[in-house]
Amino acid sequence: MNIYNTLTKTKERLIPRLRGAEARYGEAKARHPSADSTDSTSSLQAGSSQASSGLGKIQMFVCGPTVYDYIHIGNARTFVFFDVVAKYLRSQGYEVDYIQNITDIDDKIIKRAQEAGQNPLDWAKEYRQKFEEDMKDLEVSSPRYIPATDHIKQVVGQVKKLIEKKHAYLIENDGYYFDLKTFPEYGKLSGRKSEMADDAVTRIDENDKKRNKGDFCLWKLVKIDKELEIGNSKFEIANGEPAWGSPLGWGRPGWHIEDTAITEHFFGPQYDIHGGGQDLIFPHHEAEITQQESASGKKPFVKYWMHVAFLINKDQKMSKSLGNFETVNELLKKYPKEVLRFYLLSSYYRSPLDYSDMMFKQSRVAISRIAEFVQKLEKINGADNKTADQHIKEAKKKFVEAMDNDFNTPEAFASLFELIRNLNPLIVSNELGKEQVKNLTKLLTEIDEILGVIPEEKQKTPQEVEELVEKREKLRQDKHYAESDEVRSEIEKLGFQIEDTMYGPVINRK
Numbered sequence: 437m438n439i440y441n442t443l444t445k446t447k448e449r450l451i452p453r454l455r456g457a458e459a460r461y462g463e464a465k466a467r468h469p470s471a472d473s474t475d476s477t478s479s480l481q482a483g484s485s486q487a488s489s490g491l492g493k494i495q496m497f498v499c500g501p502t503v504y505d506y507i508h509i510g511n512a513r514t515f516v517f518f519d520v521v522a523k524y525l526r527s528q529g530y531e532v533d534y535i536q537n538i539t540d541i542d543d544k545i546i547k548r549a550q551e552a553g554q555n556p557l558d559w560a561k562e563y564r565q566k567f568e569e570d571m572k573d574l575e576v577s578s579p580r581y582i583p584a585t586d587h588i589k590q591v592v593g594q595v596k597k598l599i600e601k602k603h604a605y606l607i608e609n610d611g612y613y614f615d616l617k618t619f620p621e622y623g624k625l626s627g628r629k630s631e632m633a634d635d636a637v638t639r640i641d642e643n644d645k646k647r648n649k650g651d652f653c654l655w656k657l658v659k660i661d662k663e664l665e666i667g668n669s670k671f672e673i674a675n676g677e678p679a680w681g682s683p684l685g686w687g688r689p690g691w692h693i694e695d696t697a698i699t700e701h702f703f704g705p706q707y708d709i710h711g712g713g714q715d716l717i718f719p720h721h722e723a724e725i726t727q728q729e730s731a732s733g734k735k736p737f738v739k740y741w742m743h744v745a746f747l748i749n750k751d752q753k754m755s756k757s758l759g760n761f762e763t764v765n766e767l768l769k770k771y772p773k774e775v776l777r778f779y780l781l782s783s784y785y786r787s788p789l790d791y792s793d794m795m796f797k798q799s800r801v802a803i804s805r806i807a808e809f810v811q812k813l814e815k816i817n818g819a820d821n822k823t824a825d826q827h828i829k830e831a832k833k834k835f836v837e838a839m840d841n842d843f844n845t846p847e848a849f850a851s852l853f854e855l856i857r858n859l860n861p862l863i864v865s866n867e868l869g870k871e872q873v874k875n876l877t878k879l880l881t882e883i884d885e886i887l888g889v890i891p892e893e894k895q896k897t898p899q900e901v902e903e904l905v906e907k908r909e910k911l912r913q914d915k916h917y918a919e920s921d922e923v924r925s926e927i928e929k930l931g932f933q934i935e936d937t938m939y940g941p942v943i944n945r946k
């Protein structure tokens with residue numbers, strides 16, 4: 437299994453920190469290579485007989501949403517992709533502990549809540565719920581969600597540690613800041629330097645008394661005319677701004693500290709995979725490295741950094757601030773979740789993904805093609821067929837190879853469509869046996885558990901139409917175009933129309 441690591445800018449073999457088990461994975465693969473297996477019934481898992489022994493534990497963290505509004509489809513690209521990462525790794529025998537934080541305290545939340553005359557924490561709670569509903573509707577089921585406000589104690593603990601180690605300093609009546617001069621490796625993820633002028637990007641990081649331009653806020657003090665009460669539950673709202681009582685004073689966390697406080701609490705000071713959208717490489721992830729490595733003295737904080745390229749709308753990153761977004765909630769009213777997941781996974785995660793009607797149309801077509809195929813399997817009763825077995829094995833091998841190669845989902849889809857293309861003629865000529873259907877169903881179920889693109893409701897197409905479609909396909913392949921057009925007319929007379937797509941012919945009722 438190879439993963440592109442933003443930190444080293446290379447594809448690296450995945451070796452879990454807990455148990456260095458890639459060696460065993462390699463051995464397992466060599467002993468039971470799904471690639472070369474002669475058994476089309478075997479699981480997708482490399483060396484499936486090794487499953488119970490496990491390949492090691494992977495601790496994975498992905499930056500979650502700031503819950504002040506509905507999430508958009510660009511956010512969903514990142515969340516659906518990492519859902520696939522976790523599910524695929526689990527399917528291969530890794531134990532994956534996948535956490536996503538929920539940023540439920542932030543300037544944007546405070547502003548929105550103030551505008552609506554509401555308590556910011558209630559506002560965040562409402563949008564956290566909407567986010568989790570969207571995720572459920574998109575079949576994103578692999579992470580556990582951890583709200584930042586449940587971990588204020590850990591945030592304060594980490595800031596105190598940074599103060600003790602002289603990495604953090606106080607600006608009176610403002611907050612505690614990280615002193616970038618104390619961490620010479622700053623910039624190792626992004627290549628940026630602490631002197632760069634635009635390092636401080638959020639409002640709460642701006643103060644002309646900072647020691648270095650790029651110093652960022654760890655704990656923002658909030659002025660409250662009330663005696664300090666210390667504790668997680670000691671919570672006040674002053675002028676709409678939430679503040680927790682702590683030994684640092686009334687205040688709230690800076691932007692970057694919630695993630696490291698949460699991961700240190702659940703994983704310790706080091707872990708395997710940290711993901712997010714590419715906008716977070718700088719300054720957010722750079723700051724996380726800076727904080728955690730300074731606090732613990734242990735390096736590397738994270739072994740593999742993974743970043744998802746943007747979903748773009750008319751050449752610009754889709755984002756709430758640019759107003760060029762479409763929410764997941766709205767899109768789910770127009771398209772089934774399988775179509776949205778297919779669309780989001782149809783491009784390699786490190787390449788940009790276009791937001792366009794054409795892309796959704798293609799995704800719909802692709803899902804119809806899969807649905808039609810699955811539907812046909814219900815009626816199979818032909819003889820056993822070795823060629824079909826070979827096609828199933830080949831598809832399995834290609835699927836695993838694609839996913840092992842840095843989660844190349846478009847290649848993984850290609851293996852599925854190739855399988856459909858190869859098996860359709862055999863289905864029509866009744867050359868597929870019940871045994872193959874069993875193996876095929878198993879494979880499709882395993883693929884679906886990872887990618888989530890096989891619809892439960894299947895279209896019903898009459899047998900007669902299916903046979904005509906395959907007959908036409910064969911005529912087209914043999915370049916008998918006039919005859920193939922005649923067959924198309926026959927199909928249309930039966931009330932169906934046929935569309936030739938990159939995934940093969942798709943049939944729809946007229």
Ligand code: AMP
Nearest residue numbers: 500501502510511514712713746747754
């Ligand atoms: P936010 O709520 O803005 O913090 O974003 C939540 C997650 O979505 C983060 O991991 C972002 O990097 C990611 N994200 C935001 N916009 C896009 C986009 N247009 N394409 C892909 N990922 C995005």
